[in-house]
Amino acid sequence: MKGYDVIGDVHGCYDELCELLDKIGQSSERKLIFVGDLIDRGPKQKECVALVRELVEHHRALCIMGNHEYNAILKRLNLRLKKDLFSLPFCDFVNTDRDFYYDSIEWMKTLPLWLDLPSLGVVHACWNSRLMRILASYLDSEHRIKDDSFFAASSKNASGCTVTKIADAAEIILKGTELTLPEGEYFVDKDGKSRKEIRYKWWQSVTEETRYCDIALSVGDAVITDKKLGQIKGWIGKEPPKLIVVGHYWLRSRSPDNVTLEDAAFSDKVFCSDFSCVKSGRLAAIRVDLACDASVEKVWVESVASRS
Ligand SMILES: [Mn+2]
Structure with a gap:
Protein backbone atom coordinates (compact mmCIF):
# COMPACT_ATOMS: atom_id res chain seq x y z
CA MET A 1 0.00 0.00 0.00
CA LYS A 2 1.50 3.28 -1.12
CA GLY A 3 -1.16 5.66 0.05
CA TYR A 4 -4.70 6.76 0.80
CA ASP A 5 -6.93 9.20 -1.10
CA VAL A 6 -9.68 10.49 1.16
CA ILE A 7 -12.58 12.17 -0.65
CA GLY A 8 -14.72 14.74 1.15
CA ASP A 9 -18.50 15.11 1.39
CA VAL A 10 -19.96 14.44 -2.06
CA HIS A 11 -23.62 15.38 -1.31
CA GLY A 12 -24.96 14.32 -4.69
CA CYS A 13 -22.25 16.05 -6.76
CA TYR A 14 -21.78 13.14 -9.14
CA ASP A 15 -20.21 15.00 -12.09
CA GLU A 16 -17.57 16.52 -9.84
CA LEU A 17 -16.93 13.10 -8.28
CA CYS A 18 -16.28 11.52 -11.69
CA GLU A 19 -13.94 14.37 -12.57
CA LEU A 20 -12.04 14.04 -9.30
CA LEU A 21 -11.72 10.25 -9.69
CA ASP A 22 -10.31 10.77 -13.20
CA LYS A 23 -7.83 13.27 -11.84
CA ILE A 24 -6.71 10.98 -9.03
CA GLY A 25 -6.52 7.91 -11.26
CA GLN A 26 -7.04 4.31 -10.23
CA SER A 27 -4.29 2.33 -8.57
CA SER A 28 -4.40 -0.90 -6.62
CA GLU A 29 -1.48 0.52 -4.63
CA ARG A 30 -3.62 3.30 -3.15
CA LYS A 31 -6.79 3.05 -1.09
CA LEU A 32 -9.73 5.27 -2.00
CA ILE A 33 -11.77 6.36 1.02
CA PHE A 34 -15.06 8.29 1.27
CA VAL A 35 -15.77 10.23 4.48
CA GLY A 36 -19.57 9.84 4.19
CA ASP A 37 -22.35 12.34 3.37
CA LEU A 38 -22.78 11.03 -0.16
CA ILE A 39 -26.43 12.07 -0.07
CA ASP A 40 -28.78 15.07 0.37
CA ARG A 41 -28.55 18.65 -0.91
CA GLY A 42 -27.02 17.95 -4.37
CA PRO A 43 -28.49 17.04 -7.79
CA LYS A 44 -27.39 13.40 -8.37
CA GLN A 45 -27.65 11.51 -5.09
CA LYS A 46 -28.72 8.29 -6.73
CA GLU A 47 -25.72 8.18 -9.08
CA CYS A 48 -23.36 8.94 -6.18
CA VAL A 49 -24.70 6.13 -4.01
CA ILE A 64 -17.62 5.45 6.29
CA MET A 65 -20.92 6.79 7.59
CA GLY A 66 -21.68 10.52 7.59
CA ASN A 67 -24.37 12.22 9.65
CA HIS A 68 -26.65 12.37 6.58
CA GLU A 69 -26.57 8.58 6.10
CA TYR A 70 -27.07 8.11 9.86
CA ASN A 71 -30.10 10.42 9.88
CA ALA A 72 -31.57 8.73 6.80
CA ILE A 73 -31.22 5.31 8.48
CA LEU A 74 -32.83 6.48 11.73
CA LYS A 75 -35.69 8.05 9.80
CA ARG A 76 -36.23 4.84 7.83
CA LEU A 77 -36.31 2.88 11.10
CA ASN A 78 -38.80 5.38 12.57
CA LEU A 79 -36.39 6.23 15.33
CA ARG A 80 -36.68 9.68 16.75
CA LEU A 81 -33.89 12.04 15.76
CA LYS A 82 -32.19 14.04 18.46
CA LYS A 83 -33.00 17.40 16.95
CA ASP A 84 -35.67 18.49 14.59
CA LEU A 85 -33.50 18.23 11.54
CA PHE A 86 -33.44 19.99 8.23
CA SER A 87 -35.23 17.97 5.59
CA LEU A 88 -33.69 14.70 4.46
CA PRO A 89 -34.12 14.81 0.66
CA PHE A 90 -32.75 11.28 0.27
CA CYS A 91 -35.81 9.97 2.07
CA ASP A 92 -38.01 11.37 -0.73
CA PHE A 93 -36.85 8.39 -2.82
CA VAL A 94 -39.35 6.40 -0.77
CA ASN A 95 -41.97 7.97 -3.09
CA THR A 96 -40.10 7.92 -6.40
CA ASP A 97 -37.91 4.80 -6.29
CA ARG A 98 -38.84 2.65 -3.36
CA ASP A 99 -36.58 -0.31 -4.22
CA PHE A 100 -33.54 1.90 -4.57
CA TYR A 101 -34.40 3.67 -1.31
CA TYR A 102 -34.82 0.53 0.80
CA ASP A 103 -31.82 -1.16 -0.75
CA SER A 104 -29.58 1.89 -0.26
CA ILE A 105 -30.58 2.28 3.38
CA GLU A 106 -29.66 -1.39 3.98
CA TRP A 107 -26.27 -0.71 2.41
CA MET A 108 -25.76 2.47 4.45
CA LYS A 109 -26.34 0.43 7.62
CA THR A 110 -23.19 -1.53 6.76
CA LEU A 111 -20.95 1.55 6.70
CA PRO A 112 -18.42 1.75 9.54
CA LEU A 113 -18.44 4.76 11.87
CA TRP A 114 -14.70 5.17 11.48
CA LEU A 115 -11.60 3.57 9.97
CA ASP A 116 -8.54 2.92 12.09
CA LEU A 117 -5.85 2.17 9.51
CA PRO A 118 -2.08 1.96 9.87
CA SER A 119 -0.90 5.60 10.13
CA TRP A 127 -12.00 11.40 16.51
CA ASN A 128 -12.16 10.61 20.21
CA SER A 129 -10.89 7.37 21.75
CA ARG A 130 -13.04 7.66 24.88
CA LEU A 131 -16.24 7.92 22.81
CA MET A 132 -15.04 5.12 20.56
CA ARG A 133 -14.66 2.88 23.61
CA ILE A 134 -18.22 3.75 24.73
CA LEU A 135 -19.48 2.73 21.29
CA ALA A 136 -17.45 -0.49 21.07
CA SER A 137 -20.06 -2.90 22.45
CA TYR A 138 -22.66 -1.64 19.96
CA LEU A 139 -20.38 -2.13 16.98
CA ASP A 140 -18.90 -5.13 15.21
CA SER A 141 -15.15 -5.58 14.76
CA GLU A 142 -15.22 -3.27 11.73
CA HIS A 143 -16.95 -0.45 13.66
CA ARG A 144 -20.30 -0.96 11.98
CA ILE A 145 -23.42 -0.49 14.12
CA LYS A 146 -24.82 -3.94 14.94
CA ASP A 147 -28.30 -4.52 13.57
CA ASP A 148 -29.90 -4.68 17.00
CA SER A 149 -28.09 -1.55 18.19
CA PHE A 150 -29.71 1.05 15.94
CA PHE A 151 -32.41 1.53 18.55
CA ALA A 152 -29.82 2.30 21.21
CA ALA A 153 -27.87 4.38 18.72
CA SER A 154 -30.84 6.63 18.17
CA SER A 155 -31.83 9.15 20.79
CA LYS A 156 -34.43 7.03 22.55
CA ASN A 157 -33.73 5.12 25.70
CA ALA A 158 -36.04 2.46 27.12
CA SER A 159 -38.48 5.07 28.45
CA GLY A 160 -38.58 6.77 25.09
CA CYS A 161 -37.24 10.21 25.87
CA THR A 162 -33.76 10.55 27.32
CA VAL A 163 -30.73 10.47 25.13
CA THR A 164 -28.59 7.37 25.68
CA LYS A 165 -24.84 7.36 26.15
CA ILE A 166 -24.28 5.60 22.85
CA ALA A 167 -26.54 8.04 21.00
CA ASP A 168 -24.53 10.96 22.40
CA ALA A 169 -21.27 9.28 21.43
CA ALA A 170 -22.49 8.46 17.90
CA GLU A 171 -23.76 12.03 17.43
CA ILE A 172 -20.41 13.51 18.42
CA ILE A 173 -18.40 11.12 16.22
CA LEU A 174 -20.66 11.92 13.25
CA LYS A 175 -21.57 15.57 13.84
CA GLY A 176 -18.79 16.99 15.97
CA THR A 177 -18.64 18.54 19.38
CA GLU A 178 -20.82 21.48 20.37
CA LEU A 179 -20.64 23.98 23.17
CA THR A 180 -23.31 26.46 24.28
CA LEU A 181 -22.24 30.10 24.16
CA PRO A 182 -22.64 32.21 27.33
CA GLU A 183 -26.06 33.73 28.09
CA GLY A 184 -27.15 36.21 25.39
CA GLU A 185 -24.47 35.24 22.86
CA ARG A 195 -27.31 29.58 16.79
CA LYS A 196 -26.39 29.55 20.45
CA GLU A 197 -24.11 26.54 20.05
CA ILE A 198 -20.72 26.52 18.39
CA ARG A 199 -18.81 23.58 17.03
CA TYR A 200 -15.38 23.55 18.61
CA LYS A 201 -11.87 22.36 17.87
CA TRP A 202 -11.99 18.90 19.43
CA TRP A 203 -8.30 18.25 18.77
CA GLN A 204 -7.21 21.19 20.88
CA SER A 205 -6.32 21.06 24.56
CA VAL A 206 -7.66 24.01 26.55
CA THR A 207 -7.16 25.77 29.88
CA GLU A 208 -9.59 27.90 31.84
CA GLU A 209 -8.01 30.93 30.13
CA THR A 210 -9.08 29.73 26.65
CA ARG A 211 -11.74 31.97 25.06
CA TYR A 212 -14.80 30.87 23.05
CA CYS A 213 -13.38 32.61 19.95
CA ASP A 214 -10.16 30.52 20.25
CA ILE A 215 -11.91 27.20 19.88
CA ALA A 216 -14.90 28.01 17.62
CA LEU A 217 -14.95 25.89 14.47
CA SER A 218 -16.66 26.47 11.11
CA VAL A 219 -18.49 29.65 12.09
CA GLY A 220 -17.59 31.43 8.83
CA ASP A 221 -17.03 35.16 9.26
CA ALA A 222 -19.16 35.34 12.40
CA VAL A 223 -17.59 37.09 15.38
CA ILE A 224 -17.57 34.83 18.42
CA THR A 225 -17.31 36.21 21.94
CA ASP A 226 -13.87 36.57 23.54
CA LYS A 227 -15.24 35.55 26.92
CA LYS A 228 -13.24 32.83 28.65
CA LEU A 229 -14.58 29.29 28.85
CA GLY A 230 -14.09 29.33 32.61
CA GLN A 231 -15.15 25.89 33.68
CA ILE A 232 -14.08 23.13 31.33
CA LYS A 233 -15.58 20.11 33.05
CA GLY A 234 -16.48 17.37 30.61
CA TRP A 235 -14.21 18.81 27.94
CA ILE A 236 -13.43 16.12 25.40
CA GLY A 237 -10.78 17.92 23.38
CA LYS A 238 -7.57 15.96 22.99
CA GLU A 239 -4.88 15.75 20.38
CA PRO A 240 -5.40 12.57 18.34
CA PRO A 241 -2.75 9.83 18.34
CA LYS A 242 -2.21 9.73 14.58
CA LEU A 243 -3.01 11.49 11.32
CA ILE A 244 -6.78 12.03 11.11
CA VAL A 245 -8.88 13.00 8.09
CA VAL A 246 -12.47 14.21 8.55
CA GLY A 247 -15.16 15.74 6.34
CA HIS A 248 -18.26 17.61 7.51
CA TYR A 249 -17.08 21.18 8.19
CA TRP A 250 -17.99 23.14 5.03
CA LEU A 251 -14.58 24.70 4.64
CA ARG A 252 -13.80 27.25 1.93
CA SER A 253 -10.46 27.36 0.17
CA ARG A 254 -8.70 30.73 0.09
CA SER A 255 -8.53 30.62 -3.70
CA PRO A 256 -11.50 29.42 -5.79
CA ASP A 257 -9.00 27.72 -8.14
CA ASN A 258 -7.59 25.14 -5.75
CA VAL A 259 -7.50 23.77 -2.23
CA THR A 260 -4.11 23.99 -0.52
CA LEU A 261 -2.80 21.87 2.30
CA GLU A 262 -2.95 24.98 4.46
CA ASP A 263 -6.67 25.32 3.69
CA ALA A 264 -7.25 21.72 4.75
CA ALA A 265 -5.08 21.61 7.89
CA PHE A 266 -6.99 21.98 11.16
CA SER A 267 -3.69 21.18 12.90
CA ASP A 268 -0.51 19.37 11.93
CA LYS A 269 -2.30 16.05 12.49
CA VAL A 270 -5.94 16.77 11.58
CA PHE A 271 -7.05 17.50 8.01
CA CYS A 272 -10.49 18.26 6.63
CA SER A 273 -11.58 17.06 3.19
CA ASP A 274 -14.90 18.95 2.93
CA PHE A 275 -14.71 22.08 0.78
CA SER A 276 -18.44 22.72 0.26
CA CYS A 277 -18.72 21.31 -3.26
CA VAL A 278 -22.51 21.37 -3.10
CA LYS A 279 -22.40 25.07 -2.16
CA SER A 280 -20.23 26.22 -5.09
CA GLY A 281 -16.96 25.27 -3.42
CA ARG A 282 -14.68 22.41 -4.48
CA LEU A 283 -14.68 18.62 -4.17
CA ALA A 284 -11.36 17.64 -2.61
CA ALA A 285 -9.29 14.57 -1.87
CA ILE A 286 -6.72 14.55 0.92
CA ARG A 287 -3.92 12.37 -0.45
CA VAL A 288 -1.64 10.58 1.98
CA ASP A 289 1.57 9.01 0.67
CA LEU A 290 3.10 6.27 2.79
CA ALA A 291 6.78 5.38 3.18
CA CYS A 292 8.01 1.76 2.98
CA ASP A 293 7.50 1.32 6.74
CA ALA A 294 3.85 2.54 6.34
CA SER A 295 4.57 5.85 8.10
CA VAL A 296 3.18 9.04 6.56
CA GLU A 297 5.57 10.49 4.02
CA LYS A 298 3.52 13.32 2.58
CA VAL A 299 0.03 14.79 2.75
CA TRP A 300 -1.30 16.77 -0.21
CA VAL A 301 -4.59 17.83 -1.75
CA GLU A 302 -6.22 17.56 -5.13
CA SER A 303 -9.58 19.11 -5.97
CA VAL A 304 -12.04 20.01 -8.73
CA ALA A 305 -14.42 22.96 -9.02
CA SER A 306 -18.11 22.68 -8.25
CA ARG A 307 -20.32 22.87 -11.34
CA SER A 308 -23.21 24.46 -9.52
MN1 LIG B 1 -21.64 16.01 7.51
Whole structure:
Protein backbone atom coordinates (compact mmCIF):
# COMPACT_ATOMS: atom_id res chain seq x y z
CA MET A 1 0.00 0.00 0.00
CA LYS A 2 1.50 3.28 -1.12
CA GLY A 3 -1.16 5.66 0.05
CA TYR A 4 -4.70 6.76 0.80
CA ASP A 5 -6.93 9.20 -1.10
CA VAL A 6 -9.68 10.49 1.16
CA ILE A 7 -12.58 12.17 -0.65
CA GLY A 8 -14.72 14.74 1.15
CA ASP A 9 -18.50 15.11 1.39
CA VAL A 10 -19.96 14.44 -2.06
CA HIS A 11 -23.62 15.38 -1.31
CA GLY A 12 -24.96 14.32 -4.69
CA CYS A 13 -22.25 16.05 -6.76
CA TYR A 14 -21.78 13.14 -9.14
CA ASP A 15 -20.21 15.00 -12.09
CA GLU A 16 -17.57 16.52 -9.84
CA LEU A 17 -16.93 13.10 -8.28
CA CYS A 18 -16.28 11.52 -11.69
CA GLU A 19 -13.94 14.37 -12.57
CA LEU A 20 -12.04 14.04 -9.30
CA LEU A 21 -11.72 10.25 -9.69
CA ASP A 22 -10.31 10.77 -13.20
CA LYS A 23 -7.83 13.27 -11.84
CA ILE A 24 -6.71 10.98 -9.03
CA GLY A 25 -6.52 7.91 -11.26
CA GLN A 26 -7.04 4.31 -10.23
CA SER A 27 -4.29 2.33 -8.57
CA SER A 28 -4.40 -0.90 -6.62
CA GLU A 29 -1.48 0.52 -4.63
CA ARG A 30 -3.62 3.30 -3.15
CA LYS A 31 -6.79 3.05 -1.09
CA LEU A 32 -9.73 5.27 -2.00
CA ILE A 33 -11.77 6.36 1.02
CA PHE A 34 -15.06 8.29 1.27
CA VAL A 35 -15.77 10.23 4.48
CA GLY A 36 -19.57 9.84 4.19
CA ASP A 37 -22.35 12.34 3.37
CA LEU A 38 -22.78 11.03 -0.16
CA ILE A 39 -26.43 12.07 -0.07
CA ASP A 40 -28.78 15.07 0.37
CA ARG A 41 -28.55 18.65 -0.91
CA GLY A 42 -27.02 17.95 -4.37
CA PRO A 43 -28.49 17.04 -7.79
CA LYS A 44 -27.39 13.40 -8.37
CA GLN A 45 -27.65 11.51 -5.09
CA LYS A 46 -28.72 8.29 -6.73
CA GLU A 47 -25.72 8.18 -9.08
CA CYS A 48 -23.36 8.94 -6.18
CA VAL A 49 -24.70 6.13 -4.01
CA ALA A 50 -24.62 3.68 -6.92
CA LEU A 51 -21.04 4.55 -7.89
CA VAL A 52 -19.56 4.53 -4.38
CA ARG A 53 -21.42 1.36 -3.53
CA GLU A 54 -20.02 -0.33 -6.61
CA LEU A 55 -16.49 0.80 -5.76
CA VAL A 56 -16.87 -0.49 -2.19
CA GLU A 57 -18.38 -3.81 -3.27
CA HIS A 58 -15.54 -4.36 -5.72
CA HIS A 59 -13.03 -3.61 -2.93
CA ARG A 60 -11.77 -0.56 -4.76
CA ALA A 61 -12.85 1.88 -2.06
CA LEU A 62 -13.86 2.16 1.58
CA CYS A 63 -16.69 4.39 2.77
CA ILE A 64 -17.62 5.45 6.29
CA MET A 65 -20.92 6.79 7.59
CA GLY A 66 -21.68 10.52 7.59
CA ASN A 67 -24.37 12.22 9.65
CA HIS A 68 -26.65 12.37 6.58
CA GLU A 69 -26.57 8.58 6.10
CA TYR A 70 -27.07 8.11 9.86
CA ASN A 71 -30.10 10.42 9.88
CA ALA A 72 -31.57 8.73 6.80
CA ILE A 73 -31.22 5.31 8.48
CA LEU A 74 -32.83 6.48 11.73
CA LYS A 75 -35.69 8.05 9.80
CA ARG A 76 -36.23 4.84 7.83
CA LEU A 77 -36.31 2.88 11.10
CA ASN A 78 -38.80 5.38 12.57
CA LEU A 79 -36.39 6.23 15.33
CA ARG A 80 -36.68 9.68 16.75
CA LEU A 81 -33.89 12.04 15.76
CA LYS A 82 -32.19 14.04 18.46
CA LYS A 83 -33.00 17.40 16.95
CA ASP A 84 -35.67 18.49 14.59
CA LEU A 85 -33.50 18.23 11.54
CA PHE A 86 -33.44 19.99 8.23
CA SER A 87 -35.23 17.97 5.59
CA LEU A 88 -33.69 14.70 4.46
CA PRO A 89 -34.12 14.81 0.66
CA PHE A 90 -32.75 11.28 0.27
CA CYS A 91 -35.81 9.97 2.07
CA ASP A 92 -38.01 11.37 -0.73
CA PHE A 93 -36.85 8.39 -2.82
CA VAL A 94 -39.35 6.40 -0.77
CA ASN A 95 -41.97 7.97 -3.09
CA THR A 96 -40.10 7.92 -6.40
CA ASP A 97 -37.91 4.80 -6.29
CA ARG A 98 -38.84 2.65 -3.36
CA ASP A 99 -36.58 -0.31 -4.22
CA PHE A 100 -33.54 1.90 -4.57
CA TYR A 101 -34.40 3.67 -1.31
CA TYR A 102 -34.82 0.53 0.80
CA ASP A 103 -31.82 -1.16 -0.75
CA SER A 104 -29.58 1.89 -0.26
CA ILE A 105 -30.58 2.28 3.38
CA GLU A 106 -29.66 -1.39 3.98
CA TRP A 107 -26.27 -0.71 2.41
CA MET A 108 -25.76 2.47 4.45
CA LYS A 109 -26.34 0.43 7.62
CA THR A 110 -23.19 -1.53 6.76
CA LEU A 111 -20.95 1.55 6.70
CA PRO A 112 -18.42 1.75 9.54
CA LEU A 113 -18.44 4.76 11.87
CA TRP A 114 -14.70 5.17 11.48
CA LEU A 115 -11.60 3.57 9.97
CA ASP A 116 -8.54 2.92 12.09
CA LEU A 117 -5.85 2.17 9.51
CA PRO A 118 -2.08 1.96 9.87
CA SER A 119 -0.90 5.60 10.13
CA LEU A 120 -4.37 7.02 9.41
CA GLY A 121 -7.73 7.45 11.11
CA VAL A 122 -10.81 8.50 9.13
CA VAL A 123 -14.03 9.68 10.76
CA HIS A 124 -16.79 11.97 9.54
CA ALA A 125 -16.54 14.67 12.22
CA CYS A 126 -14.69 13.87 15.47
CA TRP A 127 -12.00 11.40 16.51
CA ASN A 128 -12.16 10.61 20.21
CA SER A 129 -10.89 7.37 21.75
CA ARG A 130 -13.04 7.66 24.88
CA LEU A 131 -16.24 7.92 22.81
CA MET A 132 -15.04 5.12 20.56
CA ARG A 133 -14.66 2.88 23.61
CA ILE A 134 -18.22 3.75 24.73
CA LEU A 135 -19.48 2.73 21.29
CA ALA A 136 -17.45 -0.49 21.07
CA SER A 137 -20.06 -2.90 22.45
CA TYR A 138 -22.66 -1.64 19.96
CA LEU A 139 -20.38 -2.13 16.98
CA ASP A 140 -18.90 -5.13 15.21
CA SER A 141 -15.15 -5.58 14.76
CA GLU A 142 -15.22 -3.27 11.73
CA HIS A 143 -16.95 -0.45 13.66
CA ARG A 144 -20.30 -0.96 11.98
CA ILE A 145 -23.42 -0.49 14.12
CA LYS A 146 -24.82 -3.94 14.94
CA ASP A 147 -28.30 -4.52 13.57
CA ASP A 148 -29.90 -4.68 17.00
CA SER A 149 -28.09 -1.55 18.19
CA PHE A 150 -29.71 1.05 15.94
CA PHE A 151 -32.41 1.53 18.55
CA ALA A 152 -29.82 2.30 21.21
CA ALA A 153 -27.87 4.38 18.72
CA SER A 154 -30.84 6.63 18.17
CA SER A 155 -31.83 9.15 20.79
CA LYS A 156 -34.43 7.03 22.55
CA ASN A 157 -33.73 5.12 25.70
CA ALA A 158 -36.04 2.46 27.12
CA SER A 159 -38.48 5.07 28.45
CA GLY A 160 -38.58 6.77 25.09
CA CYS A 161 -37.24 10.21 25.87
CA THR A 162 -33.76 10.55 27.32
CA VAL A 163 -30.73 10.47 25.13
CA THR A 164 -28.59 7.37 25.68
CA LYS A 165 -24.84 7.36 26.15
CA ILE A 166 -24.28 5.60 22.85
CA ALA A 167 -26.54 8.04 21.00
CA ASP A 168 -24.53 10.96 22.40
CA ALA A 169 -21.27 9.28 21.43
CA ALA A 170 -22.49 8.46 17.90
CA GLU A 171 -23.76 12.03 17.43
CA ILE A 172 -20.41 13.51 18.42
CA ILE A 173 -18.40 11.12 16.22
CA LEU A 174 -20.66 11.92 13.25
CA LYS A 175 -21.57 15.57 13.84
CA GLY A 176 -18.79 16.99 15.97
CA THR A 177 -18.64 18.54 19.38
CA GLU A 178 -20.82 21.48 20.37
CA LEU A 179 -20.64 23.98 23.17
CA THR A 180 -23.31 26.46 24.28
CA LEU A 181 -22.24 30.10 24.16
CA PRO A 182 -22.64 32.21 27.33
CA GLU A 183 -26.06 33.73 28.09
CA GLY A 184 -27.15 36.21 25.39
CA GLU A 185 -24.47 35.24 22.86
CA TYR A 186 -25.23 33.77 19.42
CA PHE A 187 -23.96 33.71 15.85
CA VAL A 188 -25.54 33.36 12.40
CA ASP A 189 -24.62 30.17 10.51
CA LYS A 190 -24.13 29.46 6.77
CA ASP A 191 -27.85 28.87 6.31
CA GLY A 192 -28.71 32.22 7.94
CA LYS A 193 -29.89 30.58 11.15
CA SER A 194 -29.12 32.05 14.60
CA ARG A 195 -27.31 29.58 16.79
CA LYS A 196 -26.39 29.55 20.45
CA GLU A 197 -24.11 26.54 20.05
CA ILE A 198 -20.72 26.52 18.39
CA ARG A 199 -18.81 23.58 17.03
CA TYR A 200 -15.38 23.55 18.61
CA LYS A 201 -11.87 22.36 17.87
CA TRP A 202 -11.99 18.90 19.43
CA TRP A 203 -8.30 18.25 18.77
CA GLN A 204 -7.21 21.19 20.88
CA SER A 205 -6.32 21.06 24.56
CA VAL A 206 -7.66 24.01 26.55
CA THR A 207 -7.16 25.77 29.88
CA GLU A 208 -9.59 27.90 31.84
CA GLU A 209 -8.01 30.93 30.13
CA THR A 210 -9.08 29.73 26.65
CA ARG A 211 -11.74 31.97 25.06
CA TYR A 212 -14.80 30.87 23.05
CA CYS A 213 -13.38 32.61 19.95
CA ASP A 214 -10.16 30.52 20.25
CA ILE A 215 -11.91 27.20 19.88
CA ALA A 216 -14.90 28.01 17.62
CA LEU A 217 -14.95 25.89 14.47
CA SER A 218 -16.66 26.47 11.11
CA VAL A 219 -18.49 29.65 12.09
CA GLY A 220 -17.59 31.43 8.83
CA ASP A 221 -17.03 35.16 9.26
CA ALA A 222 -19.16 35.34 12.40
CA VAL A 223 -17.59 37.09 15.38
CA ILE A 224 -17.57 34.83 18.42
CA THR A 225 -17.31 36.21 21.94
CA ASP A 226 -13.87 36.57 23.54
CA LYS A 227 -15.24 35.55 26.92
CA LYS A 228 -13.24 32.83 28.65
CA LEU A 229 -14.58 29.29 28.85
CA GLY A 230 -14.09 29.33 32.61
CA GLN A 231 -15.15 25.89 33.68
CA ILE A 232 -14.08 23.13 31.33
CA LYS A 233 -15.58 20.11 33.05
CA GLY A 234 -16.48 17.37 30.61
CA TRP A 235 -14.21 18.81 27.94
CA ILE A 236 -13.43 16.12 25.40
CA GLY A 237 -10.78 17.92 23.38
CA LYS A 238 -7.57 15.96 22.99
CA GLU A 239 -4.88 15.75 20.38
CA PRO A 240 -5.40 12.57 18.34
CA PRO A 241 -2.75 9.83 18.34
CA LYS A 242 -2.21 9.73 14.58
CA LEU A 243 -3.01 11.49 11.32
CA ILE A 244 -6.78 12.03 11.11
CA VAL A 245 -8.88 13.00 8.09
CA VAL A 246 -12.47 14.21 8.55
CA GLY A 247 -15.16 15.74 6.34
CA HIS A 248 -18.26 17.61 7.51
CA TYR A 249 -17.08 21.18 8.19
CA TRP A 250 -17.99 23.14 5.03
CA LEU A 251 -14.58 24.70 4.64
CA ARG A 252 -13.80 27.25 1.93
CA SER A 253 -10.46 27.36 0.17
CA ARG A 254 -8.70 30.73 0.09
CA SER A 255 -8.53 30.62 -3.70
CA PRO A 256 -11.50 29.42 -5.79
CA ASP A 257 -9.00 27.72 -8.14
CA ASN A 258 -7.59 25.14 -5.75
CA VAL A 259 -7.50 23.77 -2.23
CA THR A 260 -4.11 23.99 -0.52
CA LEU A 261 -2.80 21.87 2.30
CA GLU A 262 -2.95 24.98 4.46
CA ASP A 263 -6.67 25.32 3.69
CA ALA A 264 -7.25 21.72 4.75
CA ALA A 265 -5.08 21.61 7.89
CA PHE A 266 -6.99 21.98 11.16
CA SER A 267 -3.69 21.18 12.90
CA ASP A 268 -0.51 19.37 11.93
CA LYS A 269 -2.30 16.05 12.49
CA VAL A 270 -5.94 16.77 11.58
CA PHE A 271 -7.05 17.50 8.01
CA CYS A 272 -10.49 18.26 6.63
CA SER A 273 -11.58 17.06 3.19
CA ASP A 274 -14.90 18.95 2.93
CA PHE A 275 -14.71 22.08 0.78
CA SER A 276 -18.44 22.72 0.26
CA CYS A 277 -18.72 21.31 -3.26
CA VAL A 278 -22.51 21.37 -3.10
CA LYS A 279 -22.40 25.07 -2.16
CA SER A 280 -20.23 26.22 -5.09
CA GLY A 281 -16.96 25.27 -3.42
CA ARG A 282 -14.68 22.41 -4.48
CA LEU A 283 -14.68 18.62 -4.17
CA ALA A 284 -11.36 17.64 -2.61
CA ALA A 285 -9.29 14.57 -1.87
CA ILE A 286 -6.72 14.55 0.92
CA ARG A 287 -3.92 12.37 -0.45
CA VAL A 288 -1.64 10.58 1.98
CA ASP A 289 1.57 9.01 0.67
CA LEU A 290 3.10 6.27 2.79
CA ALA A 291 6.78 5.38 3.18
CA CYS A 292 8.01 1.76 2.98
CA ASP A 293 7.50 1.32 6.74
CA ALA A 294 3.85 2.54 6.34
CA SER A 295 4.57 5.85 8.10
CA VAL A 296 3.18 9.04 6.56
CA GLU A 297 5.57 10.49 4.02
CA LYS A 298 3.52 13.32 2.58
CA VAL A 299 0.03 14.79 2.75
CA TRP A 300 -1.30 16.77 -0.21
CA VAL A 301 -4.59 17.83 -1.75
CA GLU A 302 -6.22 17.56 -5.13
CA SER A 303 -9.58 19.11 -5.97
CA VAL A 304 -12.04 20.01 -8.73
CA ALA A 305 -14.42 22.96 -9.02
CA SER A 306 -18.11 22.68 -8.25
CA ARG A 307 -20.32 22.87 -11.34
CA SER A 308 -23.21 24.46 -9.52
MN1 LIG B 1 -21.64 16.01 7.51
